[in-house]
Amino acid sequence: MSERRFCGLWPDRHSVRAAIPGGFIAVVATAMSILIGNALAAEPNGRPHKSMAENPPEVETAPNVEAAPKKLFETHCSACHSLELPRSQHLDRDTWRWVMDDMVNKYGATWITEKQQERILDYLVEHYGPQSQ
Amino acid sequence: MKKSLEVHDQLRELLVENGASGDDLDRFDTVMSRRRFLAGLGGGGTALSLFGFGAGAEMVLQGLFGRGMIPAAWAAEAVKAAQIEGKPGMIVHSPRPVNGEFPPHLLNDDVTPTKRHFVRNNGLVPQRAKEQNPQGWMLTIDGEVRQPLKLSLEELMQMPSATYQACIECGGNGRANFNPPVRGNPWDRGAIGCSEWKGVPLRDLLQRAGLKDNAVYTAHEGEDPPIGAAPPFSRGIPIDKAMEAHTLVAYQMNGEPLHAMNGYPVRVVVPGWIGSASQKWLTGIRIRDEVHDSEKMTGYSYRIPEYPVPPGTRPPESVMKILTAWQIKSLITQPAADTKANTGKRIAVRGHAWAGENTVDKVLISTDYGVSWKAAKLTQPANKYAWYHFDSDVSFDEKGYYEIWARAFDQRGNAQPFRQPWNPKGYLGNVIHRVPVFVDV
Known part of the structure; x- marks a missing residue:
């Protein structure tokens, strides 16, 4: 609410932002996920995207299942920011959830489904938890 | 070339399948037709090939994402090569957005040289700053004032100036020493600089504009493009601090125009307060009749609990208060x-x-x-x-x-x-x- 109210204060900036809508970013990120050959990023059931499987783009063969959460994290999170920051963190699940909620609700990563969020969280807690080096 | 066209078609098809609007497709086609968008992207190819893309894909994707839209993993290389120019030895916590500090032993100078002043960005670096191009830049002062101002850089520089050494320190400096660990850039101790800043005291500008009686707070606007769908970065300060003699609208750092990463052409300098008050790439100051309520003034952003809380716990938003000055x-x-x-x-x-x-x-x-x-x-x-x-x-x-x-x-x-x-x-x-x-x- 405060955000909307504040945007109204700056008509110039508002119009600039309208030229790059969040929806466009979402579409691009989805297209990226598929193009990267990680059909898992778009298909939580783990099966490759059908049309891509029949006519694969110029990419490596589909990654194994173990690699999927890492690729989900890399694909979705790097759509906006570099991965150095999340990789420098040592957070518990509640705090990672808090970060994820901010990314989705405040910074526009609305294309990440709830299932994908959970799998990314699992990955983050396992690799970048409080005990991680 | 053929490969590039194939990927173009494939990507366009994907955009259509995923519900891209007509505007998005127009933009895609426009970008694709302009070779100059593909220039100067440098080392991204290495990262792309790691993802299994051929050279054609690089052109397509980098064109598609355009400025500010290149996936960070790929942009990182370009950033390292080009954008952190002039900051040798900086420990880069994040290349996009750029965040970096210097180890303490490199901060030994009495007055921090520009090349050793930390960088804390929330968004991207404006093109104008990279090019050091003042053309078209204007500063607007409006809101609760009797006479709104609009000044060019030249007009600003013609006003009486003041020069001070001023500490600017990121509010999160020292975060790496928190236990249990907290979220955010892991600043150790180097997200501080004390450089010499020259500019117009903000109070002179506010007096010229004529503050109304109901003026309470400033709201700063910069021209740094936000990342993703983040709202524009903006914070503000109470009028008393805005009227304090050392609070500057600065256009020189250590006798030179501001470094691209430190806010060219103009930034606010609010000495002694957390760095986010010192808006970089400044374009506007709006005077408000209530406490500024942008995203970075509310919630948990740049705010701490009113009372000490047990480590590792998060109190409700309602007890969070806005950060102001640094402490000893x-x-x-x-x-x-x-x-x-x-x-x-x-x-x-x-x-x-x-x-x-x-x-x-x-x-x-x-x-x-x-x-x-x-x-x-x-x-x-x-x-x-x-x-x-x-x-x-x-x-x-x-x-x-x-x-x-x-x-x-x-x-x-x-x-x-x-x-x-x-x-x-x-x-x-x-x-x-x-x-x-x-x-x-």
């Missing part, structure tokens, strides 16, 4: 961490101290984990809000592992804590600085 702090800039020394030899100890809105009273040094202390020689600051400098020396009779500790006190008797008090996002970290030294015979 010091930094040992000499010797460097892990210095090797010999018994009986004198080692110079040097550093800086600062205290937000307060003054520094003394700095004490210990080499025995705080069992005994001695006062360092304290040099007064060039002006209010500038660094104090301290000098001392130590020597060791026996070989072994030692730590040099510095502890600063303000005029009210507040000293730096031995353990870092905790808050949910790791702000205002000021635990004493400990520098390890290895002594041999």
Whole structure:
């Protein structure tokens, strides 16, 4: 609410932002996920995207299942920011959830489904938890 | 070339399948038809090939994403090569957005050189700053004023100016020392600089515009493009601080135009307060009749609980208060961490101290984990809000592992804590600085 109210204060900036809508970013990120050959990023059931499987783009063969959460994290999170920051963190699940909620609700990563969020969280807690080096 | 066209079609198809609007497709086609969008993207190819893309895909994707839309993993290489020019030795926590600090021993200068001033960005660096191009830049002052102002850089520079040394320190400096760990850039101790800033006192601009009686707070606007769908970065300060003599609308840093990463062409300098108050790439100051309520003024952003909370817990938003000034702090800039020394030899100890809105009273040094202390020689600051400098020396009779500790006190008797008090996002970290030294015979 405060955000909307504040945007109204700056008509110039508002119009600039309208030229790059969040929806466009979402579409691009989805297209990226598929193009990267990680059909898992778009298909939580783990099966490759059908049309891509029949006519694969110029990419490596589909990654194994173990690699999927890492690729989900890399694909979705790097759509906006570099991965150095999340990789420098040592957070518990509640705090990672808090970060994820901010990314989705405040910074526009609305294309990440709830299932994908959970799998990314699992990955983050396992690799970048409080005990991680 | 053929490969590039195939990928183009494939990607366009994907965009259509995923519900891209007509505008999006137009933009895609426009970008694809313009080769100049593909120029200057440098080393992204290496990262792309890691993802299994051919050279054609690189062109397509980089064209598609355009400025600000290149996936960070790929943009990182370009950033390292081009955008952090002029900041050698910076520890880069994140290339996109750029965030980096210097190790304490590189902050030994009395006045921080531009090449050693930290960078904390929320968004991207404006094109104008990269090009150092003042054409078309205007500063607007409006809101609760009688006569809104619109000034070019030339007009701003014609006004009477002031020059001060001023500490600017990221509110999260020291976050790496919080336990349990907190979220955010892991600043250790180097997200601070005390450079010399020249500009127009903000109060002169506000007086010229004529503050109305209901003016309460400033709201700063910059031209840095936000990342993703983040709202534009904006914070503000209470009118009293805006009217304080040392608060500047600055256009020079250490006698030069501002560095691209430090806010070219103009930034706010709010000395002694957390750095986010000192908006970079400034284009507007709107005077508000209530406390500024942008995203970075509310919730958990740049706010701490009104009362101490147990480490690792998050109190409700309603008890969070806006951060303002920094508190008593010091930094040992000499010797460097892990210095090797010999018994009986004198080692110079040097550093800086600062205290937000307060003054520094003394700095004490210990080499025995705080069992005994001695006062360092304290040099007064060039002006209010500038660094104090301290000098001392130590020597060791026996070989072994030692730590040099510095502890600063303000005029009210507040000293730096031995353990870092905790808050949910790791702000205002000021635990004493400990520098390890290895002594041999």
